[in-house]
C-alpha cells in the first residue's frame with residue numbers, strides 16, 4: 001500500500017517537474033519570445049482601444065457599443081447624443 005502511495009506521489013512530482021520544464025523552455029526559446037511579443041501586442045492594442053483621446057483610459061465595462069459595432073467612450077457618447085453635460 002505504501003509503495004503505491006509513494007509511486008503516485010513520485011509520478012505527480014514528475015508531472016510537475018516536466019510541466020515546469022516545458023513552461024520554462026517556452027520562456028527562453030524563440031517560440032516563447034514570439035508568444036510573449038504577441039501577448040505584448042495584444043495587451044497594447046487592448047489598452048489603445050480602451051483609451052479615449054479626449055477622456056483618457058476607460059474601463060471596458062463602461063464602453064458603449066455603437067450600432068456599427070465600434071466601442072465608444074461613454075463620455076463621448078453622452079456628449080454626442082445629449083450635448084455637453086457638466
Ligand SMILES: [Zn+2]
Pocket residue numbers: 052053054055056073074075076
Ligand atoms: Zn471620450
